[in-house]
Amino acid sequence: MKNKKFTIFGNPVEHSISPKMHTFAIKGLGLNANYTRTHLEDGELIKDIFLKDFDGANVTVPHKEIAYKLCDEVRGVAKEIGAVNTLINENGAMIGYNTDADGFLKSSKEFGDIKTVLILGAGGTAKALSTIFRQNGIKVTILNRSQNRLTFFADKKFETFTWEEFQPKAYDLVVNTTSAGLQDENLPAPLNIMEEIFKKARFASDAIYNKKTPFLKMASEFKVPNKDGADMLLYQGVLAFNLFYDNKFNLEEITKYMKKAFIS
Ligand SMILES: NC(=O)c1ccc[n+]([C@@H]2O[C@H](COP(=O)([O-])OP(=O)(O)OC[C@H]3O[C@@H](n4cnc5c(N)ncnc54)[C@H](OP(=O)(O)O)[C@@H]3O)[C@@H](O)[C@H]2O)c1
Structure with missing residues (x-):
């Protein structure tokens, strides 16, 4: 051959x-x-x-x-x-x-039946995950630091928020697709917002792999089962x-x- x-x-x-x-x-x-x-x-x-x-x-x-x-x-x-x-x-x-989209979908199967997802970040990974979640009947909300990248999602009729206007609800899964935590010790959103999210979230997942990011550490502190992007x-x-x-x-x-x- x-x-x-x-x-x-x-x-x-x-x-x-x-x-x-x-x-x-x-x-x-x-x-x-x-x-x-x-x-x-x-x-x-x-x-x-x-x-x-x-x-x-x-x-x-x-x-x-x-x-x-x-x-x-x-x-x-x-x-x-x-x-x-x-x-x-x-x-x-x-x-x-x-294959990023299907790869993430498969990796989130272990969380069981997911109906609502909050995606933190609005870059390429967020585009892949939001598309595949929607195709699988899951309701997606996008939260991003700034407005610009949210336009792609708003045009496709996703629910979108910047930090200033965000009203947290209870989500089955919260996913960090920002690069916060990759080469720094930042959370993907301000502490008070992350607290509100983790108080009500069932599961958490990070796209970053091989690292316990501040996002994953905080999920563990709130006893929210979580996994990295491996x-x-x-x-x-x-x-x-x-x-x-x-x-x-x-x-x-x-x-x-x-x-x-x-x-x-
Ligand atoms: N496990 C895997 O197989 C896999 C695959 C793909 C990607 N990833 C990881 O996923 C992450 C995102 O990749 P991407 O290609 O989607 O990136 P990207 O297109 O550059 O998007 C980055 C996003 O992160 C936000 N952001 C950056 N720094 C932030 C901070 N300090 N606080 C809050 N938000 C911040 C940006 O917000 P603004 O719009 O406000 O700038 C933007 O929404 C990376 O860490 C990457 O390593 C993992």
Whole structure:
């Protein structure tokens, strides 16, 4: 079988564990392929590099939206989200998918029956999660620090608030999709707002992984069961990997191999 070539495009991309996850799956399944990192400053170059050198790729911050625009065809939920994290080279055409959304949905299944979600933040991750939650009949509210990014959600008739106008209710799940807590010790919203949210929330989840963020610490203080973004990362990778191989593998088998990247 031909040696397949995969990569992840991003900036920064040096700390991504996607190469490790995919390499475990490639080796575990006995495939002839390699998965590298491609640091890319200028997202406009993504299509030329991808089609020349790769069979499949993942895309991370900050290139998911530009990659979406450059695709020859976008499939599935990515069409509504406006961002892609997975690229397939289909006979010289760049096909885009978004597996972040389904990855998060799967990772939140362990919380049981969720009917209402409060999403903190209004960036690319919030777009992916709000779209997939709505498709699954879940009521979504978006709370963001500033107004500008909320327009995308208001146009789609989501309930949106800035901090100043927010009236907290009881939510089944509250998700942090802001970058607060990633490289600092900030909460995603002012303390008094977070207190009101956690008093009534049933579950909490952070998109940030491998770190107990101030958001997750506060959830624990309020005895709200919570988890970080490791499962989201894992499942988006599992789904992307199977797209690379025309969905011919068993998702649980891929998951088994990819999980090794988180413990070694
Ligand atoms: N686990 C995974 O697989 C996975 C996948 C994707 C992303 N992520 C994580 O998700 C997070 C968001 O990524 P993204 O691509 O959606 O980012 P993004 O598009 O840049 O959006 C960032 C959002 O965070 C808000 N924000 C930034 N700093 C804040 C602060 N100090 N306080 C409150 N709000 C703040 C911004 O608000 P303004 O509009 O006011 O600027 C914006 O709404 C990142 O931490 C990323 O690592 C994880």
